[in-house]
Amino acid sequence: MSLLLAVPAAVGLWLVTAGRALPVGRARATAAVGAVLALVLAVATALTAPSVDRPWLPELDVRFSFGVDGIAVPLVLLTAVIGVLVVAHAWVDVPEGGTPATFLGCLLLVEAGALATFTARDAVMFFLAFELVLVPMWVLISRYGDRHDPRARTDAGHRFILYTAVGSTLMLVGILALVASAGTSDLRELADGAGAALPPGRQLLVAILLTLGLAVKVPVFPLHTWLPPAHTTAPTAGSVLLAAVLLKMGTYGLVRLPVATVPDGFAAISPALAVAGVVGILWGGLVCLVERDLKRLIAYSSVAHMGFVVLALAAGTETGLQAALFANIAHGVVSALLFVLVGGLKQRWGSADLAVVRPALRETSPRLGFVLVTGLAATLGLPGLAGFWGEVLAVYAAWDPAPDRPRVVFVACAVGAAIGAALAAAYALRVARLVWVGDEPDPEGENPTPDAVGVEAGVLGALAAAVVLLGVLPGPLLAVTAAASAAIGGAP
Template structure:
């Protein structure tokens, strides 16, 4: 099965190269085929697991070969119940986005002096750059998968950095009117996080004498002094907080989402943010648990602040993509609060919340892009009456919105419920207050999503949407969106699809964290 680990990285890498070199439409098709093969390889990783190999310390499958022997660095890859669901989510969303580009390549927004930056995009013109967009999406996939599969800290850092420039290009080339400013802001924030991550990795490796994540997790911080663990955790947590993003380091996210093309927003929200939460759990908590125990209350306070502030800002948003972007700040706050509890329930809440957010927010950004492409606006007041003109779009938007607000029976419910429960179970006045405030944030999420539906789907149709045909859903859109709808239902009705996979590795991780 090690060949499948290699295939999940090699196939999209080769597909990116082929897509960039071939003629435009051929390149997009070949890139999509490569994404499909990577998805099949990632699903196949669930089969042939070694008996008893479901713990955080013993991966299902792994590849461990010398990388830089003189520095004792190894090319160490592996997956287990914590990382595998995120690997499959990454390959699925990349496949859907690549397939979407076969049908439609985004046109860069207006970016010229004297032209209304809030106006419609430039008229479509012959353009052969679609293959480069697919190549960049596959390159991003390689970096994200490498992060989820790395079992060496230095290798983890390398893959963490691979994502930066391709995502910058996706936003800066195919984004909206203010795409270059948003892409630059994304890079500056990410580089700041990268510096902190490198410093944290150096502190851990220098103190422990190894970069191997399996060994570091088994040690549970042994060999590292308490002060060293606190410093290392602070550096790593700040680095991952930028990517998650955690308030107040979140301000790059709304701009990046608003200006990114549809497929860029889907990848950004669906899986790129998960690099931060996964890294916080696997790397920061797993390698320096002593530092995690010391700083967990502060992390919990900031996570709860993100939940509340994200929700309050959403109540005032008038632009669709910015509202969804700020909702991500709140939803990822629940994930971070679950991790901050340092409990099995909290960790599982974070992991199922990651998957739910990837599915539902990915669907929301697909829908937001479809509406903006058709109506040439994202302003909520100019999208009213959608259910009268395009009932299919309105129905899907309602499904994604009520799933994101945490309706029982859909994927978004379980992560938020388990997070609040984990905070209550943690005990103590602080955690009880955080649990109550997080629950209030969940209620506010219901308020702003219902406000969104009232303004967009109900009431008389406005000028921006009256031209939409009742059959406004293209076949390619249904193909791209249907898996997200079905999986959101499946995880909502049977959360054990995720929880059963994570139980054993989470138990092993909690054992390592427990003093």
């Protein structure tokens, strides 16, 4: 467990400090070794479930405590796999803005912070790990982002810092109130009843603070406005980490903190959270119907898809929790696939403007065209692909919520979410018409779009295979999360 956290952190820190002057080849090789070792350690951690628990700040009863369970294991593996893929993508594209070593080091530092977040068993350690990601992600957005519009890049970096800092402040106040009231910062003890023993008023206050703070990272409507600029500006690897890993830290935090530790307080605010999630689903879908920038469109689709995760969590049942956990992983894989693809298209075309008429992608670049159709089909929730199970289970959970939830509100939310799924089909088909079908074929080859080859094809192929595998075989992931979901989620 200690090595899992130390390897990407140490390699990443060395690359951005002592090794920042490395030539690009050696920087890539060093980062690749760190990412592969982290993946091997993540697999070993998933198989053996090790843990570490040592005093760190005895005066404050804060412990260096890390471990995994059925909720953490899928996210640890997802983070490690995405870490390898974004480092591999550096063989395709290392953006300008700084040294290659600094870019690759920041990727590993983001991975290290996410791994620590998903394995932390102490509430204070969770907060520290959560914050570790902030600086390297800001560097990726503000220094290595799109060079065409410096003002937009600066604005996106400032929004990311401002929103995340405000959300983190609310979360910290909530954690301190929870720990001070319960007398422990151990997440296991808090989930076993120490948090639920708080008076109802204190539970409600803690739930509001924690949920608002974490909702910024998810993001939940209307706290989502930092995400589209960040995605539009960030380099491809940064967008992949942001969508596939960082957003999952917010939903994971919701599960570990308000859902598990102050269940009565969370139940009181769950109707408002469910409504916000559904508004995000509908708002994101409507924006995607008219958005011209393809990368920004994928960002708004993330807002919509994370709305399904929030809705499922708010339902308060074991089914809802499993739906949220499955949709979390599915969105990570699908969004990573689409951002790698769109980043490649933007690099080839010079922009991602859907208003520009281009030759049919299916004709000029059949591999990229196939991956695009696969990603869009998963986005609209086509059965047999990863996006289907999380969304259908989320709607089912909202239709039959926990007994302490207002059924009328949640049934209305289930209907709204179903309408949002129809909007997803509409905007996915719009993108397919504009990009995959495109204009007339280009027999003269005047406007070629080079197809994916080599490392890029390998990265896209791995993600596309994961999208299909999760759709065809959802059972293993649901089985991994079943026991932990039963312990937290309450009645099925």
